[in-house]
Amino acid sequence: MMLERRGHNYPPQAIDVIGLPDELASIFPKPVGQVEDHWPPLQLTYLGSYVAQLGGKTLVVENHYIDRDYIDDVALFYARSLRDYPNYCYRIHFFSLPFDKERWRSLVTETDAGRREQNRKLLQDSYLGFAAVRPLIGAPIGRTVLKTFPEQTPTGETRAFGGARDYTVHLAGFELHVRGLAFQQQDQGVSACATTALWSALHRVAPQEGLPVPTPADITEAASRYVLEDGRSLPSAGLSIYQICEATRAAGLAPPLIRGVSLEHDRAQILAYTASGFPPVLAIQPLNSADGHAVCAVGVKLGKVGPGVDPEIHYRDAATAVCGVYLHDDRLGPYASTQLESYTLDAGEIQTKLNIRWPGDQASFNEAILKAIIVPLPPKLRLTVARMRGLAVAVAQRVALLFPEFQGAITINCVYRRGTSYREGAFAHGLSEEGLYTLLCGTVLSRYVGAIELTVPDGPLLDVLIDATETQANPSVLALIRRQMWPTSALSKLEAMVKVFGGTCLR
Amino acid sequence: MAEEKKHSSEKQEEARTELEKRVSEEEQVRLVLEQARQDVKRIAKKERDGETIPRELLSFRMRQLK
Numbered sequence: 001m002m003l004e005r006r007g008h009n010y011p012p013q014a015i016d017v018i019g020l021p022d023e024l025a026s027i028f029p030k031p032v033g034q035v036e037d038h039w040p041p042l043q044l045t046y047l048g049s050y051v052a053q054l055g056g057k058t059l060v061v062e063n064h065y066i067d068r069d070y071i072d073d074v075a076l077f078y079a080r081s082l083r084d085y086p087n088y089c090y091r092i093h094f095f096s097l098p099f100d101k102e103r104w105r106s107l108v109t110e111t112d113a114g115r116r117e118q119n120r121k122l123l124q125d126s127y128l129g130f131a132a133v134r135p136l137i138g139a140p141i142g143r144t145v146l147k148t149f150p151e152q153t154p155t156g157e158t159r160a161f162g163g164a165r166d167y168t169v170h171l172a173g174f175e176l177h178v179r180g181l182a183f184q185q186q187d188q189g190v191s192a193c194a195t196t197a198l199w200s201a202l203h204r205v206a207p208q209e210g211l212p213v214p215t216p217a218d219i220t221e222a223a224s225r226y227v228l229e230d231g232r233s234l235p236s237a238g239l240s241i242y243q244i245c246e247a248t249r250a251a252g253l254a255p256p257l258i259r260g261v262s263l264e265h266d267r268a269q270i271l272a273y274t275a276s277g278f279p280p281v282l283a284i285q286p287l288n289s290a291d292g293h294a295v296c297a298v299g300v301k302l303g304k305v306g307p308g309v310d311p312e313i314h315y316r317d318a319a320t321a322v323c324g325v326y327l328h329d330d331r332l333g334p335y336a337s338t339q340l341e342s343y344t345l346d347a348g349e350i351q352t353k354l355n356i357r358w359p360g361d362q363a364s365f366n367e368a369i370l371k372a373i374i375v376p377l378p379p380k381l382r383l384t385v386a387r388m389r390g391l392a393v394a395v396a397q398r399v400a401l402l403f404p405e406f407q408g409a410i411t412i413n414c415v416y417r418r419g420t421s422y423r424e425g426a427f428a429h430g431l432s433e434e435g436l437y438t439l440l441c442g443t444v445l446s447r448y449v450g451a452i453e454l455t456v457p458d459g460p461l462l463d464v465l466i467d468a469t470e471t472q473a474n475p476s477v478l479a480l481i482r483r484q485m486w487p488t489s490a491l492s493k494l495e496a497m498v499k500v501f502g503g504t505c506l507r
Numbered sequence: 508m509a510e511e512k513k514h515s516s517e518k519q520e521e522a523r524t525e526l527e528k529r530v531s532e533e534e535q536v537r538l539v540l541e542q543a544r545q546d547v548k549r550i551a552k553k554e555r556d557g558e559t560i561p562r563e564l565l566s567f568r569m570r571q572l573k
Binding site: 193197372386497 | 539553560
């Protein structure tokens with residue numbers, strides 16, 4: 001006999017082009033002998049449905065793709081299995097342009113530079129994103145980045161995906177881009193729901209802080225370094241909130257933990273953190289299960305700002321416009337549309353309920369109570385949204401009393417901004433030349449500033465910038481910035497505000 | 508001389524009136540701001556309710572299967 005040459009060959013790198021099938025799962029082989037789990041997995045059905053909603057027509061399938069996250073899972077876990085799990089994946093790219101393999105061939109083999117650029121643009125304009133497909137039984141969906149839903153909903157609401165970022169993709173010599181947030185399905189070997197939710201959140205914040213994005217294997221190892229409630233870290237049996245915080249710290253970030261309190265409270269937290277580019281992990285308790293679950297909030301759905309309910313309070317809260325959240329829920333898929341509601345528990349306590357739905361459908365997939373919000377933040381960002389909002393209400397009520405004509409019309413919004421980005425946009429703030437120069441060249445700003453934005457229906461009224469490296473919002477005001485709607489005749493009132501809150505008066 | 512003295516005293520009077528007006532305006536603003544502070548004290552405190560973390564919440568385990 002002659003021994004086989006094992007592992008000497010390179011796998012084929014053929015690229016296939018096919019139309020989006022009616023059922024995406026139809027191109028996935030059912031695992032032999034699988035009887036206990038439902039086939040196809042919900043995540044596959046969801047993915048097909050989501051891509052179809054985005055207008056997907058064509059799949060370009062790379063047969064050999066080394067995925068950084070999956071190969072780390074292999075190194076940590078699957079390489080020690082009896083089965084010979086390959087260390088590579090398929091990668092499927094989704095396009096809204098219909099084309100076949102012949103057309104694809106002509107697109108990629110074009111040699112004229114001008115026409116080649118036209119071809120790249122054609123592909124870019126119809127590019128919807130990609131999904132790595134792992135050779136794992138029942139958990140094929142690896143790192144997946146898809147375009148978000150359009151900004152406007154068919155019913156007139158606005159979608160805002162502050163948790164999304166730009167990804168660069170290389171395919172057959174073309175550089176393509178997609179804006180979204182990475183999603184993957186838990187594999188139950190290396191990662192559970194909490195691992196993948198935190199992994200998604202870190203995909204947004206780590207790169208902007210110059211930190212490497214940890215793989216699910218890194219997260220599971222970091223989370224179980226000190227606390228092992230289940231006795232072993234692998235196979236992963238889920239993480240506790242304590243472990244999520246530990247893994248976040250190991251990634252070089254700091255995780256404020258916020259308890260779910262009420263719909264009013266929780267939606268304000270989710271809005272401020274997602275709008276600032278810090279997608280939070282939500283710890284939820286499904287109503288139909290004893291096990292907790294974790295999801296990542298990527299964006300929000302905004303309707304109209306609601307009127308105030310207290311007759312003594314003369315401002316409105318931008319967070320009342322939040323009517324839904326878009327979640328990466330690894331039981332389903334990316335950007336799962338979720339409604340936020342108040343829910344009375346048996347004990348009479350009122351909490352926030354998440355009603356998670358299928359894409360484009362009113363049917364409920366799952367209902368869950370929000371237990372906690374964990375936000376991976378840069379360590380020097382110490383000012384919490386709660387403390388910023390505590391100051392925001394004080395500022396807004398004062399301005400409303402100083403300007404009776406604005407009572408009931410002022411809306412407060414709290415967000416973190418990079419000091420540099422705030423300066424970049426300041427030219428459009430309607431400041432005087434002196435005010436603009438003082439902001440650009442005479443005012444110190446922290447890397448992140450807490451921005452309390454007061455607006456009236458006709459436009460912005462006042463910005464209050466707070467030093468986000470401080471724990472307390474007051475007294476940490478860096479500047480009060482007059483915006484276009486602040487009456488020119490009332491500059492003395494702005495100065496009076498500065499006397500109260502401190503900071504520089506910019507007008 | 509007397510004319511000069513009278514002119515100077517008129518100017519001082521004007522300045523005093525202006526100062527009083529400003530002080531009263533500032534006082535008014537101060538009172539309004541204080542009133543506002545009282546109005547929202549309860550709301551500002553409530554914003555921080557979520558910062559109180561019960562110990563058992565840290566052990567809340569997330570293990571929902573697919």
